[in-house]
Amino acid sequence: MKVKVGIIGIGNIGTAHASAIYQGEIDGMELCALCDISPQRLAQLKEEFPGVPTFASSDELIKSNLVDAIIIATPHYFHPVIALEALKAGIHVLSEKPIGAYTYGMDELMEAHKQSGKVFSVMLNQRANKLFKEAKRIIDSGEIGEIKRSVWIITNWYRTQAYYNSSDWRATWSDEGGGVLMNQAPHNLDLWQWLCGMPERVYAICAFGKHHNIEVEDEATIIAEYANGASGVFIASTGDYPGTNRLEITGTKGRIVLEKGTLTLQRFSCDERLFCYGECEKIEIDEQVILDEEYNGHEIILQNFTNAILYGEPLIAPAGEAINSLIICNSAYLSAWKGEMVSLPVNEEEYLELLKQRAHDSHQKSKKATKSTFEGTYKNRWNTNW
Numbered sequence: 325m326k327v328k329v330g331i332i333g334i335g336n337i338g339t340a341h342a343s344a345i346y347q348g349e350i351d352g353m354e355l356c357a358l359c360d361i362s363p364q365r366l367a368q369l370k371e372e373f374p375g376v377p378t379f380a381s382s383d384e385l386i387k388s389n390l391v392d393a394i395i396i397a398t399p400h401y402f403h404p405v406i407a408l409e410a411l412k413a414g415i416h417v418l419s420e421k422p423i424g425a426y427t428y429g430m431d432e433l434m435e436a437h438k439q440s441g442k443v444f445s446v447m448l449n450q451r452a453n454k455l456f457k458e459a460k461r462i463i464d465s466g467e468i469g470e471i472k473r474s475v476w477i478i479t480n481w482y483r484t485q486a487y488y489n490s491s492d493w494r495a496t497w498s499d500e501g502g503g504v505l506m507n508q509a510p511h512n513l514d515l516w517q518w519l520c521g522m523p524e525r526v527y528a529i530c531a532f533g534k535h536h537n538i539e540v541e542d543e544a545t546i547i548a549e550y551a552n553g554a555s556g557v558f559i560a561s562t563g564d565y566p567g568t569n570r571l572e573i574t575g576t577k578g579r580i581v582l583e584k585g586t587l588t589l590q591r592f593s594c595d596e597r598l599f600c601y602g603e604c605e606k607i608e609i610d611e612q613v614i615l616d617e618e619y620n621g622h623e624i625i626l627q628n629f630t631n632a633i634l635y636g637e638p639l640i641a642p643a644g645e646a647i648n649s650l651i652i653c654n655s656a657y658l659s660a661w662k663g664e665m666v667s668l669p670v671n672e673e674e675y676l677e678l679l680k681q682r683a684h685d686s687h688q689k690s691k692k693a694t695k696s697t698f699e700g701t702y703k704n705r706w707n708t709n710w
């Protein structure tokens with residue numbers, strides 16, 4: 325038995341997913357339908373994927389009876405809308421990240437998911453990276469004790485102005501709903517909360533159009549406070565070159581640092597809290613270095629989604645968990661807009677209202693896309709770059 329999948333939105337990433345499935349790289353998954361609202365793209369698809377039926381709207385594809393699962397690879401605002409319709413129709417869903425642009429309505433989506441009994445996952449492909457999986461295992465095992473601080477400098481999401489000009493929805497409040505925190509760093513915000521948990525409060529500074537001619541932020545700094553008193557700092561940018569990817573998590577019994585394709589684990593012979601109050605005489609440090617491995621995170625998530633449908637395999641990135649990164653992202657924007665600390669979860673109504681104002685005033689709605697060719701392969705910049 326094979327999962328019959330349809331893909332909605334066949335741009336950069338949708339084309340890469342379609343190619344992988346069409347070429348048989350995902351065991352147990354068959355490409356059975358494609359959908360894009362662009363007539364030009366639809367015409368190209370008939371040549372690129374001969375024999376695969378095409379649809380001009382997600383609604384037609386969902387009602388076609390040709391698929392039992394969909395992958396949503398449209399711009400962000402459509403993700404929860406299409407997911408909701410598909411789940412209500414009894415169709416499994418794999419949504420591209422982020423799960424949506426705002427958290428308002430996510431409870432309805434989760435309720436529809438529960439009622440459907442279908443598989444609902446999100447393409448958080450960096451969860452498949454060996455070093456993040458190792459970090460998760462180390463932290464959950466208690467090896468570094470209680471977390472005191474996390475600092476993530478993730479500024480190597482460099483993008484040029486040509487990238488922002490490549491599709492007219494990009495970098496607008498009206499069609500994308502945010503900048504680096506909404507488009508590139510959702511992977512890192514997700515991993516941050518996966519490893520360190522959810523903060524209680526955040527304060528953020530966002531620089532809107534600092535490095536590019538865009539209206540949304542291309543640089544953001546989040547300061548986070550956690551229930552146990554731990555603190556966190558998260559710095560993201562698309563304007564630094566070459567930028568940095570360095571995550572340091574300090575615990576009472578050890579420390580992990582992920583940088584340049586390595587995870588360095590330092591285990592303390594004695595808990596620092598005990599040492600501090602004289603309950604042990606010294607701290608010795610045992611150091612272990614773990615190296616990263618080549619991986620294709622997108623195909624791992626596609627295979628996991630397929631296996632979850634066919635064999636009940638646990639999801640690597642369940643939709644319910646994907647909402648957490650959106651909560652942090654929305655809270656950071658709210659904090660930056662209001663210039664104050666924000667408690668989580670975000671006030672959804674207030675957030676949506678302020679987002680709508682920005683979308684209404686969006687001055688780049690008519691920005692013309694300058695590129696319309698899709699290579700059909702996964703790009704290195706979508707992987708974990710060290």
Ligand SMILES: NC(=O)c1ccc[n+]([C@@H]2O[C@H](COP(=O)([O-])OP(=O)(O)OC[C@H]3O[C@@H](n4cnc5c(N)ncnc54)[C@H](O)[C@@H]3O)[C@@H](O)[C@H]2O)c1
Pocket residue numbers: 332333334335336337338359360361362365381382397398399400402420421422447448449491507706
């Ligand atoms: N997981 C990753 O590594 C990764 C990488 C790239 C992009 N993405 C995500 O994938 C999504 C798409 O990004 P992209 O770079 O491929 O964008 P893109 O602009 O290249 O492609 C989007 C495609 O969707 C089509 N489309 C728009 N609205 C639609 C609708 N309502 N129904 C059907 N088709 C519609 C457009 O015509 C276009 O062909 C974004 O949410 C982005 O964040 C994820």
